[in-house]
Amino acid sequence: MLIDFSVQNYRSFFQRQTLSLKATRITEFQENVFLEDSSQSKLLKVMSVYGANSSGKSNLLRAMGRMKAILFENFQQRSNESISHDPFLLSEKSGEEPTVFEILFATKMHVYRYGFEFNESKFTGEWLFEHKGKEQHPYFIRIEDGIQVFETFLEGNDLEEKTRDNALFLSVVNQFNGPISKEVIDWFNNFNIIDGVGHTDYRAVTFKMLEDDSTKAKLMDFYRGLDLGFNNLFIDKTPFDPSKLPFEIPQEVADQMSVDMQGRMMASLNSIHDVFDDSGVKTREENFHVRTQESSGTNKIIDLSGPIFDTLLDGGTLVIDELDAKLHPHLTIALIRLFQLDETNPKKAQLIFATHNTNILSLGRLRRDQIIFSEKTHQQCTEIYSLVDYKLDKGKVRKDNSFEKDYLLGRYGAVPSISDLSTPN
Structure with missing residues (x-):
């Protein structure tokens, strides 16, 4: 501590x-x-x-x-x-x-x-x-x-x-x-220091926790409690395809990535949403690509949840600059409460x-x-x-x-x- x-x-x-x-x-x-x-x-x-x-x-x-x-x-x-x-x-x-x-x-x-x-x-x-x-x-x-x-x-x-x-x-x-x-x-x-604005760098921590059944359950309980609109998350892994790189990436960077990523897998995060008919009855489920179809605030919550829960589980100290950026005040307070309550912070982690x-x-x-x-x-x-x-x-x-x-x-x-x-x- x-x-x-x-x-x-x-x-x-x-x-x-x-x-x-x-x-x-x-x-x-x-x-x-x-x-x-x-x-x-x-x-x-x-x-x-x-x-x-x-x-x-x-x-x-x-x-x-x-x-x-x-x-x-x-x-x-x-x-x-x-x-x-x-x-x-x-x-x-x-x-x-x-x-x-x-x-x-x-x-x-x-x-x-x-x-x-x-x-x-x-x-x-x-x-x-x-x-x-x-x-x-x-x-x-x-x-x-x-x-x-x-x-x-x-x-x-x-x-x-x-x-x-x-x-x-x-x-x-x-x-x-x-x-x-x-x-x-x-x-x-x-003892980890992260940026709440450029939060995509911590996505890998969240991905790792979502691939473990025990830690995924904790994350999903947290997401559902925030009413983010989706029922579940899953990681879709496919072989690297250079044609799917964002168009705004400079060509020389795309060419180098094509060489470096040859034979590797790409992982994307998807959310599952309910689809309803006019009477409000659920008819099926629809998959959203989280990075492009979910809000920037939802993306931040997901990206930061990995380092946050990793800290809570290990009893470490987490430092976040601009914690509130892109987040509704109630969501920010919900993140803080995770550290304040003994039930969610039994190992005495600090924020x-x-x-x-x-x-x-x-x-x-x-x-x-x-x-x-x-x-x-x-x-x-x-x-x-x-x-x-x-x-x-x-x-x-x-x-x-x-x-x-x-x-x-x-x-x-x-x-x-x-x-x-x-x-x-």
């Missing part, structure tokens, strides 16, 4: 900002909180991120994805290859400082704090600690001058000199099957999402500590803050405040400042 994530000097973030999923002592909606076994901490199942366009909320989620990508892709880099570096650009000092990512998370048995800092040419710092109650036990600490491996991290011995300046020590140790490094890497395997849908603030049964705002300072760097900590003129926000109305009125900040477009220059 994710406990908190910190970012510094990345895109719109300059000063260190931390997203915490630790539950505060407020009492509303206790079904949104679970007790994490390893740390005995109360954590939140769901976290929402609000903010104006260009406020940095997507950059917060992108930072999580960038940390994971660096960890998984880093060991494949050559010794002279630069590290993809995207620092804050609107400060004279930011170019002199490294980008920093740090994450605190719990596995089934342990609580780890792992982080690293880097510039374009090398990693200037890296560390791994285990948290035991209020104590922290280091496994290794890396600075520019070298790597110190502690006696509790025997799997890292003699690998310091094998670690390039542009390589992560944890990735190197994992190549030698160290048990601690493997446990950390395995946690990141269940973090960015959204503009303010209906969730009034209908989504969110606690004040589950609502995060992102806002730019006058120096154009992003800061994030929780509604539970926000102070109004009369004190902190109460649980009976109208969150949606007050947010739209700008009482919590994190909304665009739009000039009156009807006023002539």
